[in-house]
Amino acid sequence: MLPKEFLEEMREILKKDYTLYEKSIDDEAFRGISLNRLKADEKIIESLPFEVKKTPFYKDGYYIPCDEKGIGNMPFHSGGAFYVQEPSAMSAVTLLDINENDRVLDLCAAPGGKSAQIASCLNNTGLIWSNEVVKSRVQILLSNFERMGISRGVVSSCYPEVLCSKLEGYFDKVLVDAPCSGEGMFRKNPEAVSEWSREHTVSCAERQLSILRSAAKAVKSGGTLVYSTCTFSYCENEGVIKKFLEENHEFEPCDIAWHFGRKTELPCAVRITPIEGGEGHFAAKLRKKGESLTDTYIQTVKDKRQDTKTVLKELENIFYELPKGEYNILNDRLYIMPKDLPDTRGLGVIRAGILAGEFRKNRFEPSHALFMSEKPENVRRVLEADDDTAKKFLSGMELESDCKNGYTAVVYGSIIIGFGKTADSRLKNKYPKGLRIK
Numbered sequence: 001m002l003p004k005e006f007l008e009e010m011r012e013i014l015k016k017d018y019t020l021y022e023k024s025i026d027d028e029a030f031r032g033i034s035l036n037r038l039k040a041d042e043k044i045i046e047s048l049p050f051e052v053k054k055t056p057f058y059k060d061g062y063y064i065p066c067d068e069k070g071i072g073n074m075p076f077h078s079g080g081a082f083y084v085q086e087p088s089a090m091s092a093v094t095l096l097d098i099n100e101n102d103r104v105l106d107l108c109a110a111p112g113g114k115s116a117q118i119a120s121c122l123n124n125t126g127l128i129w130s131n132e133v134v135k136s137r138v139q140i141l142l143s144n145f146e147r148m149g150i151s152r153g154v155v156s157s158c159y160p161e162v163l164c165s166k167l168e169g170y171f172d173k174v175l176v177d178a179p180c181s182g183e184g185m186f187r188k189n190p191e192a193v194s195e196w197s198r199e200h201t202v203s204c205a206e207r208q209l210s211i212l213r214s215a216a217k218a219v220k221s222g223g224t225l226v227y228s229t230c231t232f233s234y235c236e237n238e239g240v241i242k243k244f245l246e247e248n249h250e251f252e253p254c255d256i257a258w259h260f261g262r263k264t265e266l267p268c269a270v271r272i273t274p275i276e277g278g279e280g281h282f283a284a285k286l287r288k289k290g291e292s293l294t295d296t297y298i299q300t301v302k303d304k305r306q307d308t309k310t311v312l313k314e315l316e317n318i319f320y321e322l323p324k325g326e327y328n329i330l331n332d333r334l335y336i337m338p339k340d341l342p343d344t345r346g347l348g349v350i351r352a353g354i355l356a357g358e359f360r361k362n363r364f365e366p367s368h369a370l371f372m373s374e375k376p377e378n379v380r381r382v383l384e385a386d387d388d389t390a391k392k393f394l395s396g397m398e399l400e401s402d403c404k405n406g407y408t409a410v411v412y413g414s415i416i417i418g419f420g421k422t423a424d425s426r427l428k429n430k431y432p433k434g435l436r437i438k
C-alpha cells in the first residue's frame, strides 16, 4: 500500500492522468539496458536472445523484458557491451547533450549507470570525472568503470563542496543525479515505500539544494548543469530548481525539446512516470551564463613522473599501438592517465585513467582494466571464444589456446571480455577472482 499523503501529491501533480498512474501501481516495473559504444554497437543488441525495444529517453537505450533472468551472467554483460539501467534514468544524460571532447562531472555517480552513458557518448575523448561521496559505494563504481572499458576517466570520493571549489569552472557539463526519496523506485523496491515520509522529502530537498549549490561552481561559463532525481516529489524537483535559480542569477533555465516525458511548470524540466514508460525520473537543464572560455585552468602535476621505457617494451609486445595517455609509475604500478588533468591532490582521487598493470619481481603484469579498455584489433594475441568457451573463461577455468606464448585477449562476439597468458597451448586465466561467475 502506498502512503496516502504520497498519493495525494501524485493526484496534484498528474491531475487528469492520476487514474492512469493508479492503474499502473501494481504492474511490473520497466527494465532497460544502455548500449556502451566504447565496446559495442547495435549489432550486439540485435543479437541478444530476448526482445529489445528502443526507449524514447536516450539514443542508445532499450527496454528489455521485465522477467528476463540471468542478464548479469551473460558474456556481453561481463564484457561491458551494455549496462542494465532503468529506462527513464537514461533521460538525464540526454539532457546533458554530450559532445566529444567535453569535460563532464558526474557528481553523485555510484553505481555508475549515468557515468557509463556519458563515457559512451564521449567516445574516448574529453574527460568523465565520476565522484561518489559515500566511500562504501566507490568500489562498485570503479568496477563498472573497468567493465565498461572507460580509460579517459577519474573516480573520486570527495565532498561536493570541496571538489567543486577546487575545480571551479573546469567542466563543460555537470550532472547532479541527487540522492532522493526514491518515489520512482516504489514498484522495483518496496523498501523505498516503507522509508517514505513527507519529512524525508523535505530533508532530501535541503540536501539536494546544497549539492546543487556546490555543483554550480564547477560549471564553466556557458556550460550546462543538469539536475535529476528518481522521485516525483514537487519539493525535491521543481522546488529545488526554483530556489536554486532564485539565488544563483548566473544560471538560466534552458528550454528543452519535448520528445519524451511530461511537461512540468518549468520549461527547463521534464518528469517521467510509468504513464510515459519509465519507473520515475525528473530532470532539469540549466545553463551558466557567459561565453564558453578556453582553458586557463590546466595545471598538471609533473613531479612524480618516472622513466617508463621498460614498460613500453612490455606493452609493445602485447599491443600493436600503445594505449594513449600519460604514463605514470607509482609504487610499482603503472597508471595510464588522460593528458592535462588538473592537480588532483586533496580531491579524494581513487583512480585517474586506468591502473594498467603492476611490476612483480621485475616483471610487468598487465591488468584486467587495460585489456577491457582495448579493441581486439589492437591486440597481438587474441583467443576467439564461443558461448561455451566464454562461460568457461568467465568462471575462471583454464582454456586451450592456439596463440603464441604471451598475454592474450579473450574476445567474445567482437568485444574483449578479459585476458589470460598463453603458455604451451594453454591459457592461464587472468579474469579477476572477485568477478568470476559461478
Ligand code: SAM
Residues within 6 Å of the ligand: 107, 108, 109, 110, 111, 112, 113, 114, 115, 132, 133, 134, 137, 160, 177, 178, 179, 180, 207, 211, 230
Ligand atoms: N548517478 C548514479 C547512477 O546513475 O548510477 C546514481 C546516483 S544515486 C541517485 C545518488 C548518489 O548520491 C548515491 O550514490 C549516494 O551515495 C550519493 N550521495 C549521498 N549523499 C550525498 C551527498 N550529501 N552529496 C553527494 N552525493 C551524495
